[in-house]
Amino acid sequence: MSDVLKLIDNGELEAALSQLQSELQKHPRHAPSWFLTAIVYERLNNLGKAYFCLESAIKLAANNKHYLAYQAKLLSHGNAIVNISCHALSMAKEIVDDLDINSINTTETLILIATTYRKLKDFKQALAFYSKAASLSSKHQAPANIHNDLGVIYQLYNQNKKALKHLNLAIEHNPQDYMACWQLSQLTLDTPELTIKQLEKKLSDNSNNANAQIYLHYALARIKEKQQDYRSSFQHLQQGSLAYQQLHPYEVEDDLALFKHLASSYTQAFLQQPATNHSHPAQPIFIVGLPRTGTTLVEQIINGSPQLSTAGELLHFNRFFEAACSQLNPQHSGIERYQNLANVNHALLGKLYLQSCIPLAGNTPYFIDKYPFNFILVGAIAKAIPQAKFVHIRRNPMDACFSNYKHLFRFNSANYSYSLTDLGHYYQGYKELTDHWQQCLPQRFYTLHYDELVSDPIAQSQALMRFLNLDWQPQLLDFHQSKHAVSTPSAAQVKQKIYRSSQQHWRHYETELAPLVKLFEQ
Secondary structure (H helix, E strand, C coil): CHHHHHHHHCCCHHHHHHHHHHHHHHCCCCHHHHHHHHHHHHHCCCHHHHHHHHHHHHHHCCCCHHHHHHHHHHHCCHHHCHHHHHHHHHHHHHHHHCCCHHHCCCHHHHHHHHHHHHHCCCHHHHHHHHHHHHHCCCCCCCCHHHHHHHHHHHHHCCCHHHHHHHHHHHHHHCCCCHHHHHHHHCCCCCCCHHHHHHHHHHHHHCCCCHHHHHHHHHHHHHHHHHCCCHHHHHHHHHHHHHHHHHHCCCCHHHHHHHHHHHHHHCCHHHHCCCCCCCCCCCEEEEEECCCCCCHHHHHHHHCCCCCEEECCCCCHHHHHHHHHHHHHCCCCCHHHHHCCHHHCCHHHHHHHHHHHCHHHHCCCCEEEECCHHHHHHHHHHHHHCCCCEEEEEECCHHHHHHHHHCCCCCCCCCHHHHCHHHHHHHHHHHHHHHHHHHHHCCCCEEEEEHHHHHHCHHHHHHHHHHHHCCCCCHHHHHHHHCCCCCCCCCCCHHHCCCCCCCCCHHHHHCCCCHHHHHHHHC
């Protein structure tokens, strides 16, 4: 087994798989071999086979808590495991809820459980398991990723001093943890001059490391912005975005073509014939729009209502939709994969989505899905879930685009945002598509303008709650006093009262953003 572990650690996965398969032919009831095979398949991104192998290991060692914790982690991928997709999260929650924290004393198992709770948006439990994992080792022995994860979760709770402590420990343990360096820059605390010099030295020492360049340039851009050194901040943004584009090539025309195709497929006439009515206890409210435009603010306002709960940013519908399109057009890729959308079984899509949300939706009549990019699939969602409503947040183009440009998103989640030209064209395509949804679904699609919300929050929030058929209360605007975690990059912003300082923030960079201004003027 030691040889196999060495191969896995070195990333020689095919060689490890070959050895494990030979071992299982000789000893088919050897649970550790099944378990390691599951690990290899997960790293090869074959979650279906990983889950099958793990089930085989658990049948042979039913009381192995580490295997069970790993099973929960696999299930937390949700509908990526196709055969059990709509029940995966419920199964994951059931497993980890049965694992008593006091009976587990191995760091690896605790991390698996914590990771699962984090994916289930149960940050309180994730914090407890990560904390115990860290406490089992001295600060120099604990894996750096534990401290990184603790730092991120404390940041979600807006506990910046604790976040700072753990992110510093992550970097101390692993100086090459460039993501932790970037996370450090996102804290609202002032950054010491010593830390800035250390980041600049790391940048200089890693001139040929594209990943390091991305994280460190974006970290320094944020720090320089907090110091109001806007020219230096923009220079770092330019360098960071160029490094990102080299690693992740992108063609904005592909997205624009998809937007047009979806609008022509989901017409008003087609959407007036809903797929079916689902007997589901909760009604979803989709908060959509470009990221960094106020979607989290709106989520926090309406989440103050006792009539609803928030499930966070869910990729569920997107994954079910992609799977349906792939089954319909298995030989095609790109935009051709989305041919014949009228033949998609929208009723099944709605059923699968709603079932998959049960462990996240709470026990309230309504629940929020705040994945901003659902603005792309409004037509498919509206067709699949007749009771769904949509709240669309629109921000003025310059503030929206610059807020996207200066933010480092999870890799491959917003590739349009690293070029000002791509950003401008993407914004125009997004606006045309959301205008189409507004025209097709006037009773179900509500556009709320960010600038109007922050200028007159009472009137705007009252109008929004009327649209949702929910009761308005003054306490809804006290969202910043909430103690719960906010699982988006906007966590710090929504832990304070509504403010207007982000309006026209782009004007600090007016000279640098002149090409974008010109594009919108045209």
